[in-house]
Amino acid sequence: MRDLRFEAVRPDGDDAVCSDWQYVHNLIIPTSPLSVDEIRARADRNRLNVSYHGDTLVGCSTVRPPMDDQATATVIVRVLPEHRRRGFGGQLYDEALTTAHEIGARVIETVVLASNEEGLRFAERHGYVEIDRYVLDGDTIPFVDLRLAEPAG
Numbered sequence: 001m002r003d004l005r006f007e008a009v010r011p012d013g014d015d016a017v018c019s020d021w022q023y024v025h026n027l028i029i030p031t032s033p034l035s036v037d038e039i040r041a042r043a044d045r046n047r048l049n050v051s052y053h054g055d056t057l058v059g060c061s062t063v064r065p066p067m068d069d070q071a072t073a074t075v076i077v078r079v080l081p082e083h084r085r086r087g088f089g090g091q092l093y094d095e096a097l098t099t100a101h102e103i104g105a106r107v108i109e110t111v112v113l114a115s116n117e118e119g120l121r122f123a124e125r126h127g128y129v130e131i132d133r134y135v136l137d138g139d140t141i142p143f144v145d146l147r148l149a150e151p152a153g
């Protein structure tokens with residue numbers, strides 16, 4: 001059953017929604033914290049959503065719109081640790097994937113920190129395969145890029 005509510009971060013929108021997106025992002029990706037100004041700039045290019053169960057903040061998502069001649073979009077979902085393993089990640093993912101297709105994606109990729117075993121397992125269970133692994137300047141933990149495998153047939 002889908003029981004989450006989704007709010008979009010808008011470049012000139014509600015500060016509380018932007019702060020909630022920031023809180024989830026920076027808690028889960030402490031190696032690359034983003035300021036509110038950086039998030040507003042990203043909201044101009046990307047679809048950034050915050051998800052709530054009732055009034056409780058549960059997670060956030062990023063959909064980077066289709067790029068390159070393959071129309072590759074990037075979908076990332078994040079659920080706060082205390083709300084995991086209840087199906088919320090799956091709901092965020094379904095919503096983000098629908099958005100990616102609505103805005104024209106033909107290929108879907110995601111990116112997960114290599115230290116995040118739950119995230120890697122989640123991506124693989126949803127049909128993603130690793131395509132690249134790299135360490136950004138100043139970081140120590142690699143990022144893993146994964147691509148949604150073509151459906152068989």
Ligand SMILES: CC(C)(COP(=O)(O)OP(=O)(O)OC[C@H]1O[C@@H](n2cnc3c(N)ncnc32)[C@H](O)[C@@H]1OP(=O)(O)O)[C@@H](O)C(=O)NCCC(=O)NCCS
Binds near residue numbers: 077088090113121125
């Ligand atoms: C990956 C992530 C989004 C998963 O969030 P989640 O809310 O735990 O996801 P779900 O609940 O839908 O699924 C997780 C597990 O819980 C299980 N589950 C789902 N509903 C359940 C329920 N009601 N009771 C018990 N288990 C349940 C799922 O089967 C799945 O099990 P598995 O890992 O053994 O296959 C979360 O761990 C996260 O934010 N990680 C950091 C960010 C990240 O790496 N994102 C991935 C990039 S897309």
